Amino acid sequence: MTEYKLALVGFGGVNRALAQLIAERNDSWKNELGFTLKIVGVTDLFLGSVIDRDGLDAALLANLPAVKGAFAQLPGGEAIALNEAVIKDSGADIIAEATFTNPVDGEPATSFCRWALENGKHVVTTNKGPIALHGGELKDLAQRNNVAFEYEGSVMSGTPVIRLARQLLAGSSVVGFEGILNGTSNFVLTRMEGGLGFAEAVSEAQALGYAEADPTADVEGHDVRLKMVILANELLDAKLNVSDVSCSGISSLGLGDIEKARQDGARWKLIGAATRHADGSVSASVEPRLLNHDHPLAAICGATNAVSFATDLLGAVTVSGPGAGRTETAFALLSDIISIHQSVAHN
Amino acid sequence: MTEYKLALVGFGGVNRALAQLIAERNDSWKNELGFTLKIVGVTDLFLGSVIDRDGLDAALLANLPAVKGAFAQLPGGEAIALNEAVIKDSGADIIAEATFTNPVDGEPATSFCRWALENGKHVVTTNKGPIALHGGELKDLAQRNNVAFEYEGSVMSGTPVIRLARQLLAGSSVVGFEGILNGTSNFVLTRMEGGLGFAEAVSEAQALGYAEADPTADVEGHDVRLKMVILANELLDAKLNVSDVSCSGISSLGLGDIEKARQDGARWKLIGAATRHADGSVSASVEPRLLNHDHPLAAICGATNAVSFATDLLGAVTVSGPGAGRTETAFALLSDIISIHQSVAHN
Structure with a gap:
């Protein structure tokens, strides 16, 4: 033993x-x-x-x-x-x-x-x-x-992400990925779909222990940006620094944007995305994106996180699960x- | 080498x-x-x-x-x-x-x-x-x-399923799972949401090469039942035979059911589900279930498949990806x- x-x-x-x-x-x-x-x-x-x-x-x-x-x-x-x-x-x-x-x-x-x-x-x-x-x-x-x-x-x-891609997708190259990688901001967007204003939704996230006293890193995408550097360097053989990842958060979204998306059969999500280009270079970003209901990340609600890998032999493979918790x-x-x-x- | x-x-x-x-x-x-x-x-x-x-x-x-x-x-x-x-x-x-x-x-x-x-x-x-x-x-x-x-x-x-659960979730026991495990039936349900009748949707699935000339095994759940036996025996240490898994398919669903679900913010899906009970016994079923849009399997559309594992330390972990293809x-x-x-x- x-x-x-x-x-x-x-x-x-x-x-x-x-x-x-x-x-x-x-x-x-x-x-x-x-x-x-x-x-x-x-x-x-x-x-x-x-x-x-x-x-x-x-x-x-x-x-x-x-x-x-x-x-x-x-x-x-x-x-x-x-x-x-x-x-x-x-x-x-x-x-x-x-x-x-x-x-x-x-x-x-x-x-x-x-x-x-x-x-x-x-x-x-x-x-x-x-x-x-x-x-x-x-x-x-x-x-x-x-x-x-x-x-x-x-x-x-x-939730297995790094090991899933490296071990279980070995042989079917990961050429890019997109993810919902911050539970607080996803919780806030979900609550805004329920009619809460941004500030109220943030307060609720704080009361539930999802968000820090200063929620900036979560809602402005800084937390996701660090995770994008980790994943892009690990899975796409990139050598990105934090400053290489463009970053905008969800604080600019209002209830009007959320409601308009709903009417269009879509949802706003804070998405971290990275792609390896034909020349081998890798670009990565963090930004709110409008997803329609058939997108593999559209149904990821509340504090749940998810990553969808684009692979050469399997196409899209997506894993979702908890993104936090002791x-x-x-x-x-x-x-x-x-x-x-x-x-x-x-x- | x-x-x-x-x-x-x-x-x-x-x-x-x-x-x-x-x-x-x-x-x-x-x-x-x-x-x-x-x-x-x-x-x-x-x-x-x-x-x-x-x-x-x-x-x-x-x-x-x-x-x-x-x-x-x-x-x-x-x-x-x-x-x-x-x-x-x-x-x-x-x-x-x-x-x-x-x-x-x-x-x-x-x-x-x-x-x-x-x-x-x-x-x-x-x-x-x-x-x-x-x-x-x-x-x-x-x-x-x-x-x-x-x-x-x-x-x-x-799409990694067996190895994901056995290797990467080791230490966080899988206590049950539910899945969309047949691409043909899921494609048919997705097309019915687009307004096609059951028979038309099956014909389209056949024309696209998803469905066999005889689609019975796909739409009546027999294919999913075999997969439930495999997964339950592998992941829940069950000793199920095919006849132990109750099974009903999607052929009884009409456009009225699909439309009513849509109005209620829900979706019909053919779900294979298995649970290990407190006494160690395992039950498994295949049946159409009504899922609301926040369910981790609700957004799985077309021929895509998915399994959501219930685990003791992580809660729900879900993987989706192709379920077929050469x-x-x-x-x-x-x-x-x-x-x-x-x-x-x-x-």
Whole structure:
């Protein structure tokens, strides 16, 4: 039986949900997945950090109060985040990085990934920043150190997108894709179809926990733009930077636009789209588009996300599912670990 | 470089399209997929058979006239189908079985699969009969002989469904699913929404090559029922027989029903659904269902197919894509071979 030693970097909703899954399911994973997980370290800028090479109690971690310096309550715990020690010296095989996305420079998450990869540890992450802004460097670093760098959860939480395209569509080239990749903006558009004004719909999204206090990144397309960089570089072999992706959001749409679309049998959706051209170049954009009801993305409502791949042998293949959620995103980390286990077990 | 020796059993549209892909892409597969394919035998009840352990010319095969006994034109070819010799004695590593689906007893395809597996050859197939009617026996046979038995193309042609659920959703149990799994009936319903009567829509589907001369199996749900047996047994660990799946088709729907649904903001779809209950039992049905426009399957129009999986950690994950087509189904065989290569390369 394989046991992977895991260090959790960032202990917000996602890694806490992963700890909860480990507490509840580790035993059943023995048979179902062929491995178990042992948490040997946790670090979080707000909660502090703790290391125990013999293994921490996952249930205890999952239920720890979310108060500043809470890890100091645990044996050997500290009120401060000893990030470097947890990443480098906890004896972890795998680092689960789930800190906040910094869209400017990807820090501190990028440094966390670098430390882990340089020290021969696999990295699984749900963080868009490191991949969108430093993906090429980090992939090279992982390869040089013969470890895995997996980030299925950076796009559409646990819904398989990157692995679907790379593994299951191998042999039928992906030549482009379009997606609904932000749950907040899609929820807002869906509620506007129900008659709510833009501001009211945003408030409702905030009340439901979909939208941040500052919803700009969601409704202006900045969040989708990061995901487009990740997907285009991964699936179309592009080398796009964030500034290469044209971007406009949904805040310019009014109820009149929504109603006119309805009368025409259509719907406004915030669409991220990328295409590889005949000369090999790739262009990508984020913008509101009018879709008629027969479009594969037209029925994607509320906070659901979806990507439709254009492929050379199959034509359009579309996957939809949750784009956010703590447990859904924690599953993405688990699916990355499953993928690592399969390649480790086979080598 | 790995080269797999391939024997093609049945040389209708699907295996002919596979021969065409081999003719066009074998060279690029060296780098892209890490293997090449060499056709060492072909057999077909109508065309005859041919064996060449040194490799047949894939382009020549793909362009062979579809006339009775045509393989006799080739060096070493025969006007009769020496199925057993091609399967057992052509030196093939992999048998690509793409004969017609026999919904009564799965023959002769099931015997072809048995011969191959018993003789230590991997089998890839697009044929629903052997898996729906004899899946358990054939899977056991494959395991005992330490070879692969892959059938992604038996449901939704090359669109990843079985592998998506088994590999990429591993860890988030599939507890049920519902699908639009017959392109002809979905095309007919879509055309009826456009105002055509049932009989006219069926005629149009026949003219376009979607529907058989006898469309009963498509419009009465029998085709979907076979696919439900395959998916329920594969994904829900059920042991269903065809007679366990209740089945009613779309021929009872009239234009009045379609129009009434439209007025209610809904759509009729032929839905195959399966659920695992708390006691572990699995029930499955095929029937027309009224879906509102927000249902993940409501926007699946024309000949497109889709499956929506209910999973415990992710909720609903839906995949849509082509459900038929020669090249699309040939890609399913290729994707099965890619899967075999990955497990062989890793062991």
